[in-house]
Amino acid sequence: MSTDPGAGEAVPPAGYLRDHEVHPPLDYPGYRSTALRHPKRRLHLLPHLLTEVTGPLLGEDRIGETDNDLTRQHPEEPQGQRIIVHGRVRDGDGRPVPRTLVEIWQANAGGRYRHTGDNWPCPLDPNFTGVGRTLTDDQGHYRFVTIRPGAYPWKNHDNAWRPAHIHFSLFGRAFTQRLVTQMYFPGDPLFFQDPMWNSIPDEKARERLVARFDYANTAPEWALAYEWDIVLRGRESTVFESEVDDD
């Protein structure tokens, strides 16, 4: 096996599916802040070569004891409805994504973030930071205990409210699989006016952001449960062929 990086004998593995139709456009006038923050020039096709099909495999040493239980990070318990949020991380081919870092952040039960920029009149909870992380297990499972976040107002449009949500950040196994998204709760009456929700072109794809109420996994006399599976991009089914030589 050559160790010369210039040898070029290493055939990159298959690339990942380009699933752009699933994701919101960067230019979405309904979300006003996109106006000055989306590229206007065309994107250049980046072949999925070694840098793109690899990625950081980290997290083992980043997880503290209470990082997956947001109700145990302070001397007292936070206010609000205690919930278990769990699910599986898989790729588009249905394969579990094992040992991958999952990071979450969220508002407290009243809908306020512990952030200097969040000043709407709702109290902070001294017993809630709203930040968690965990690693998926060998079958791609993750599990958090937290409290149900509240909805909160923002200034995007008249009487704008964000549906209750938890921010999720995932790495997968490759740079191309990186995903930051938000999990929502079933039956939220605020979806209709939320540009984040409406920016996703396909209604079926929107529904994939909604957790399922999971009565079977509630902890009796302790916590309700929601199940939310996450799907990262899968591999292209064909072996990589050089796109860059194909003028």
Next chain:
Amino acid sequence: MSTPHGTTPSQTVGPYLHIGLPWPDGPFALAEGAEGGVWIRGRLYDGAGAPVPDGLIETWQADPDGRFDHPDDPRGAKARPGFRGFARSETDAEGRFEIHTLKPGPVPGAGGDVQAPHIDVSVFARGMLNRTVTRIYFPEETAANAADPVLSKLSEAERATVVARPAEDGYRFDIRLQGEDETVFFDI
């Protein structure tokens, strides 16, 4: 073959990403104090030329030998002590970010091509419903850059947006999301 499952859609990191994503050692793709490190510093700007204070820059790259610590590198995973290959830097009130790393080596491309040393970059921010992706190339790599299969597809003006500038302790790399000097972003 199993039936492909639909991918989970992206959503913005929103305005409060600072509570969830930054790590104390985030900027250190190369451990603090390790030998041979360079700083890559820059600012993230919006289409009005204003700094973006609620953004996050992430980088992923090969080591100086062009190797990755990853099993999908067909040459085998290769770890380098003190080197993570990955950095994460939130932007500050002036839109500034910084990463401490080793300059990567050339990396095999497809079909015998060699890619010039480069770093893959993800840009996240409030107001971005999905990340954008760009690359950092190095100004002293004139010949390698000219032969790079990705860079050579760009116009001269476009290339200029993805080649870093030399700085005292490393490089300078500004990112412009929109506007006259808009950075080249890639469809990944």
